[in-house]
Amino acid sequence: MPRLVSHPDEVKIVTRRFGMGAAEIDRYIELGGYESAKKCLEQGPEFIINEMKASGLRGRGGAGFPTGLKWSFVPKQSTKPKYVLVNGDESEPGTCKDHLIFLHDPHAVIEGTVIAGLAIGAKTGFIYLRGEYRYLIEIVEKAVADAYAKGFLGKNIFGSETEFQVIVQTGAGAYEVGEESALMESLEGKRGVPRIKPPFPAVVGLYGGPTVINNAETIATVPHIFAMGGAAYAAVGSERNGGTRLFGISGHVERPGVYELPMGYNLKKMIYEVAGGVRGGRQLKAVVPGGSSTPVLLPSEIDLGMDFDQVGKAGSMLGSGGVVVIDDQTCIVEFALRTISFYAHESCGWCIPCREGTDWLKKSLTRFHAGFGTMKDIDNIQYLAENMMGRTFCPLGDAAAMPTIGFVKKFRKEFEDHLNGKPCPFAKHVEVALV
Amino acid sequence: MSTESLSIFSPQLAARFDALVEKYPLRRSALIPMLLYAQDEIGYLSDAVMEEVAERIGITTLDVRNVASYYSMLRFKPVGKYNVQVCTNISCMLRGAYDIFEHLQDRLGIGHKGVTADGVFSLEEVECIGVCCWAPALQVNYDFHDDLTNEKVDDVLASYRAKARSEQAEGGSAHA
Amino acid sequence: MPDVTFTVDGKKLTAPAGTLLIDACRKAGIEIPAFCYYPGLSLQAACRMCVVRQEKVPKLQTACTTQVGEGQVFVTESAEIAQARKATIELLLGNHPLDCPVCDAGGECELQDMTFKYGAGESLYVEAKQHREEQKWSPAVYFDRPRCILCYRCVRMCGEGMDVWALGIQSRGASATIAPNGGDHLDCEQCGMCIDACPVGALTSDTYRYKTRPWEMNHVATVCTHCGDGCKVTLGIRQADNGTDIVRADNRDKSGINGDFLCAKGRFGFDFVESPDRLTKPLIRNAAGTLEPATWEQAIRHVASKLKEVRAAGRAIGVIGSNTTTNEENYLLQKFARTVLGTNNIDHVRSTDYPGFAAAMAGHDHRAASLRDTQTAKAILLIGGNPTEEHPLLAWNLRTNFRLNQARLYIATDSPIKLERQALMSLQLPVSLESGGYESLSDFLGGDDNALDFGAMDDVIESRPTQTDTVPTELTHAKTFREAVLAEDSLIVIFGEEFRGAAIQKLVAWGLGKENVKFAYLGDYVNSRGAADMGLLPDLLPGYVPVSEPGAFGEEYANLSKQPGLDAVQMLDAAGRGELGALYVVGADPIASYGVDPAAFENTFVIVQDIFLTETAALADVVLPSASLYEKTGTVTNSYGDVQLVKKAADKAGVKTDFEILVRVAGGMGIDIKKLVPFGTTGKGGVTADMGQSRGAQSGEADRHAVWLTANNLEPRLSPFDPLAVLDEIQRLLPAYQLDRLNLFGGNDVPSQPGFVPVSDLLAQAAHQDVVLPAHDGLFTSGTLGAHTVALTEIRQYQHSVSDAVVAETAAD
Known part of the structure; x- marks a missing residue:
């Protein structure tokens, strides 16, 4: 069972009910649950969207698009049914926040889904969880059943004339399905290959209907926004970055865990104070600030506020909020190899630059890490990654290329140390080279 | 149908x-x-x-x-009754996942995608399973086991082996 | 969509808003490279080759998915774009086997061309390439996985284009691969469209694999010999010991009436030309009664003298022509029969009732649909038949028209057909072929509610929704169908041999009563329509002019009898009665077709011109080995009246074209050949050729000069064996064949204009129903030709084994 952590700097909004048995509906109601949905039902779509805009909530999946704005893009009139889609395909390495949300507070997700549905005029919402989360799917399915039993879902939610259905869906192992249009494909029973955009989901989404798709954390945040007021929520975070964020700190820290901290919280403080510093008193070598796809930061670069804008300015991305801390005993080449191996495994194969690029990066880095690299390989790896950037069908290519470029640029010396048949100075686990 | x-x-x-x-x-x-x-x-x-x-x-x-064939959890060949899936992705790797994986290979006598002779276990190196903050971790079928050490892994294996044995004693698997 | 103006590479372009940038550019002559884009198929944006720079957009955009809008500015070639494309090719080449020296596609490969253009000449990787063995998916299709670049053209061509959906994409990432529906084999229509669409050598055909290099072939565009649709097919020709071989048939430049399409028969069914069963020497029956090889001189002399003898004796002579010879040959044959043999006993094995169609359409201009019309028509009513099997190009057109233009297809048949998947409505008719009951549909369409007898459909009714009142569900449905058809502003009515004689008359009369209704009447063979158009009929001259009122032909044709002759069946009956002195058969097998007792020919001198020893040839007195359609020049007319040029591709030592044989026989009979074939510069009907004297043709001007000659009908006709000399005469005498010669000789299909000559006494003649023998050839059969085509035979056997396997599996369940 995932361990819960706590730190005084935390501002517990989304995690407020964690560890309090809120997966049980009665307990959830006791803790103020479903009040936001009722309020939203009374106030109507305009109120919801205004409040969401006021909250400054930006998508927690990684791209950071303002949620209220996204909802407002959905056309009011539509001949096809509209849908709300909750992306719980949490798969970005370094990220396990949604895991805790589904485990401890599944009704927050359901309630947020209802509110999103009210905002756009949808009658159906889907909560899609990655297939590996089977036990969480069972928890969410039970929560949904309980909500139906209470009349919070169904033909007449909360005794009103409004209908809202929720269907829980399982994935079956595919990082790429985290991409919103790929998720829709998957939900329609197809290969998880993204769709051509435009049209965007807000206009043509699931089953061809206008669709709002949000990350599970985003949706779980929604009821809290209406409980505390959009402005109050916005006030918690930094400029243009409303509220809190669930930061999952993993890797070489003393106290890894998921912490809810205000947007803009200092990364250095997060590592050294919140997570207890580098494990075993070692030195910090690097930090991956927002899941495996975000470019690595050097220790000299981590004195910055963790919000979308500040991390972006530092040349990386806030991403999914998965902070991976790397100590000085780690081989960056091996880390880069493990990262690219993941993207090669998860590339859907649709477009050439991603399919072939991730594969060749993996092959080159494998050989390189085994000590069979040449100086030219280093340039080659960077060239390959740079030529994937911005050229692929979906962001997965960038997700693979960006960190690779970062590793080569910032740790070129360490790559060079692998040259001339020298074994990896750190790693014990060297895969057999392909040559 | x-x-x-x-x-x-x-x-x-x-x-x-x-x-x-x-x-x-x-x-x-x-x-x-x-x-x-x-x-x-x-x-x-x-x-x-x-x-x-x-x-x-x-x-x-x-x-x-x-x-x-697109989805990595779906397979076209049988695996062991208990499929041990070890995450070796970055967060787990940093906290010793490869040691755990090696330990499992030694203990089970099989490699990646191998199945033990008795069909009780199979072993697989998998991508991130979403338990990064409690790394290293593995899944046996759908059950998560986190904060692993070699000793803990041995306990995990022992518990499933016992389960397999008791089921066999009962005269067949749960869904036979 | 209103037009918008945008800028590409500094040029102002205009196109309807929403046009894809790649299409707009291609139209303006700006080539944007692409692997995955294929006009008419769904968009993929997968290959990333068509990336362009759009002003004010941060990332490079794919031209295949960008819709042009007012004021947009694009750059399609720059250092940045060239680098992006080069990098993509480098990635592809990383795992590509680079076995171009042995690859079928080498020399005509899009990957090669793009590598050449963008210069990805350096190998960036030292890792071993992933080798996979080639896979045989069917007798038609092989897959070489390492060569595949995953552009998904094949998958879409098979699914969207063919509506077969036999190819899929499996696994993901670098393991992603194209996979066939049978696991390791293809269970499909074996059309080979996937091979055609493949930009590289990943999909190859059994008939062509490792046979030659593309540059060792000459490419001759001609017309497929297998069905009445008349697809343009390009034959790849290579020198061989005994002439020239056809090593490949494909849809090379997609410039024909068939657009992107070619079916299995067109693509794989050409090896009959090399069949060991081919006749290559004339045969004369000797005193012992066996056929014995002879020289052409002996054979021609024998035939000529025998014919003269029979003619002199005043005995009847019959002539049966072919559905697969050219218009010129057919015209010549009937002219030979009527003017040299002096008889109207001429016919062909009719696969359908074109004279009946001509009678029904008499006097109505612009009411005949060309095959191209079926690509764009807003609404089509298909009655009877099964185009998917018997008219594959028509089926392709209907599917494509539905997919791209949302054409409304109405289908009325007596049993379900695959095209119903594209149909807006379909109506199952309570008729069978035997009852000829299709006729009643005309009455029903005309307003007679009681015309269709749904009572005969008890077995079908069970599976339908229950009746709600006294009106049968079927009738209600049929009325809805009729209302929808009647509500169409324009309509093409397509039908075939289910309608003959009066039935055609009735259906056409119904349609003529409506505005904007056009008709297409389907025949079976490559020149079924041409055979009828050219007057291989006992009662009708070319252009359906009655022999009783021959008009201009009366002056042109010496000795023309105004008495209609015997049709094919009557000729065979006459032979049986010993009343037929000679029977001259060209490219037909009446004994097999009509099931005649060979003994009937005891007192008849039988001459057969054919490419194989057919049942009729086997008992002939003289057999003359003729050239196939792929070995001659001329024109053919498809079911829809579209005329196309047939070009000589292959050559077979020992054979002669039917045209030449006829001219030689006529010559042997002492006829003035110029009266038969208007060649040379003198004599009636001859053509005076301007060989450039008036224009001072100079070196280098030859081609332009030829164009000029063509445009002015001045091609020199210097040989009695030049079939195009006869085409001149056809054009001169047949109002329907006023063809656009420039387009015709340019390799395009040109519609004949069947403002059919009124044929007043036709109906009485056409009462003879059993003279029509529909072939109903399917996707892999083609009469005698199909039986002698190894590739098609193998596919037939394979298809049989695949369907057997399915039956066996089901049984095992």
Whole structure:
């Protein structure tokens, strides 16, 4: 069972009910649950969207698009049914926040889904969880059943004339399905290959209907926004970055865990104070600030506020909020190899630059890490990654290329140390080279 | 699929599938869950499984194969009764996942995608399973085991081995 | 959509808003490279080759998915774009086997061309390439996985284009691969469209694999010999010991009436030309009664003298022509029969009732649909038949028109057909072929509610929704169908041999009563329509002019009898009665077709011109080995009246074209050949050729000069064996064949204009129903030709084994 952590700097909004048995509906109601949905039902779509805009909530999946704005893009009139889609395909390495949300507070997700549905005029919402989360799917399915039993879902939610259905869906192992249009494909029973955009989901989404798709954390945040007021929520975070964020700190820290901290919280403080510093008193070598796809930061670069804008300015991305801390005993080449191996495994194969690029990066880095690299390989790896950037069908290519470029640029010396048949100075686990 | 007797699935699962295909705006939305649940019962996606699923949804077997082969949790060969899936992705790797994986290889005497001779265990190196903050971690079938050490891994293996033994003593597996 | 103006590479372009940038550019002559884009198929944006720079957009955009809008500015070639494309090719080449020296596609490969253009000449990787063995998916299709670049053209061509859906994409990432529906084999229509669409050598055909290099072939565009649709097919020709071989047939430049399409028969069914069963020497029956090889001189002399003898004796002579010879040959044959043999006993094995169609359409201009019309028509009513099997190009057109233009297809047949998947409505008719009951549909369409007898459909009714009142569900449905058809502003009515004689008359009369209704009447063979148009009929001259009122032909044709002759069946009956002195058969097998007792020919001198020893040839007195359609020049007319040029591709030592044989026989009979074939510069009907004297043709001007000559009908006709000399005469005498010669000789299909000559006494003649023998050839059969085509035979056997396997599996369940 995932361990819960706590730190005084935390501002517990989304995690407020964690560890309090809120997966049980009665307990959830006791803790103020479903009040936001009722309020939203009374106030109507305009109120919801205004409040969401006021909250400054930006998508927690990684791209950071303002949620209220996204909802407002959905056309009011539509001949096809509209849908709300909750992306719980949490798969970005370094990220396990949604895991805790589904485990401890599944009704927050359901309630947020209802509110999103009210905002756009949808009658159906889907909560899609990655297939590996089977036990969480069972928890969410039970929560949904309980909500139906209470009349919070169904033909007449909360005794009103409004209908809202929720269907829980399982994935079956595919990082790429985290991409919103790929998720829709998957939900329609197809290969998880993204769709051509435009049209965007807000206009043509699931089953061809206008669709709002949000990350599970985003949706779980929604009821809290209406409980505390959009402005109050916005006030918690930094400029243009409303509220809190669930930061999952993993890797070489003393106290890894998921912490809810205000947007803009200092990364250095997060590592050294919140997570207890580098494990075993070692030195910090690097930090991956927002899941495996975000470019690595050097220790000299981590004195910055963790919000979308500040991390972006530092040349990386806030991403999914998965902070991976790397100590000085780690081989960056091996880390880069493990990262690219993941993207090669998860590339859907649709477009050439991603399919072939991730594969060749993996092959080159494998050989390189085994000590069979040449100086030219280093340039080659960077060239390959740079030529994937911005050229692929979906962001997965960038997700693979960006960190690779970062590793080569910032740790070129360490790559060079692998040259001339020298074994990896750190790693014990060297895969057999392909040559 | 009109009558249960023609189904290769248990009556319970067949009934579940009957409901599942009606649950969505489009029948084929049920495809991925069906494949996963079918695999849970049968052990893997045999040709017969894919043919019946195709028929239930009303698509071609080719179409089912196209989709099934996309998802990494779906497999086309049997695995052990307990499929041990070790995450070696970055967060787990940093906290010793490869040691754990090596330890498991030693203990089970099999490598990646191997199956023990008695069919009780199979081993697999997998990508991130979403337990990064409690690394290193693994999944046995759908059960998570986190904050692993070699000793803890031994305990985990022992508990499943005992489970397998007791089930065998009862004269067969749970769904036989 | 209103037009918008945008800028590409500094050029102002205009196109309807929403046009894809790649299409707009291609139209303006700006080539944007692409692997996955294929006009008419769904968009993929997968290959990333068509990336362009759009002003004010941060990332490079794919031209295949960008819709042009007012004021947009694009750059399609720059250092940045060239680098992006080069990098993509480098990635592809990383795992590509680079076995171009042995690859079928080498020399005509899009990957090669793009590598050449963008210069990805350096190998960036030292890792071993992933080798996979080639896979045989069917007798038609092989797959070489390492060569595949995953552009998904094949998958879409098979699914969207063919509506077969036999190819899929399996696994993901670098393991992603194209996979066939049978696991390791293809269970499909074996059309080979996937091979055609493949930009590289990943999909190859059994008939062509490792046979030659593309540059060793000459490419001759001609017309497929297998069905009445008349697809343009390009034959790849290579020198061989005994002439020239056809090593490949494909749809090389997609410039024909068939657009992107070619079926299995067109693509794989050409090896009959090399069949060991081919006749290559004339045969004369000797005193012992066996056929013995002879020289051409002996054979021609024998035939000529025998014919003269029979003619002199005043005995009847019959002539049966072919559905697969050219218009010129057919015209010549009937002219030979009527003017040299002096008889109207001429016919062909009719696959359908074109004279009946001509009678029905008499006097109505612009009411005949060309095959191209079926690509764009807003609404089509298909009655009877099964185009998917018997008219594959028509089926392709209907599917494509439905997919791209949302054409409304109405289908009325007596049993379900595959095209119903594209149909807006379909109506199952309570008729069978035997009852000829299709006729009643005309009455029903005309307003007679009781015309269709749904009572005969008890077995079908069970599976339908129950009746709600006294009106049968079927009738209600049929009325809805009729209302929808009647509500169409324009309509093409397509039908075939289910309608003959009066039935055609009735259906056409119904349609003529409506505005904007056009008709197409389907025949079976490559020149079924041409055979009828050219007057291989006992009662009708070319252009359906009655022999009783021959008009201009009366002056042109010496000795023309105004008495209609015997039709094919009557000729065979006459032979049986010993009343037929000679029977001259060209490219037909009446004994097999009509099931005649060979003994009937005891007192008849039988001459057969054919490419194989047919049942009729086997008992002939003289057999003359003729050239196939792929070995001659001329024109053919497809079911829809579209005329196309047939070009000589292959050559077979020992054979002669039917045209030449006829001219030689006529010559042997002492006829003035110039009266038969208007060649040379003198004599009536001859053509004076301007060989450039008036224009001072100079070196280098030859081609332009030829164009000029063509445009002015001045091609020199210097040989009696030049079939185009006869085409001149056809054009001169047949109002329907006023063809656009420039387009015709340019290799395009040109519609004949069947403002059919009124044929007043036709109906009485056409009462003879059993003279029509529909072939109903399917996707892999083609009469005698199909039986002698190894590739098609193998596919037939394979298809049989695949369907057997399915039956066996089902049984095992």
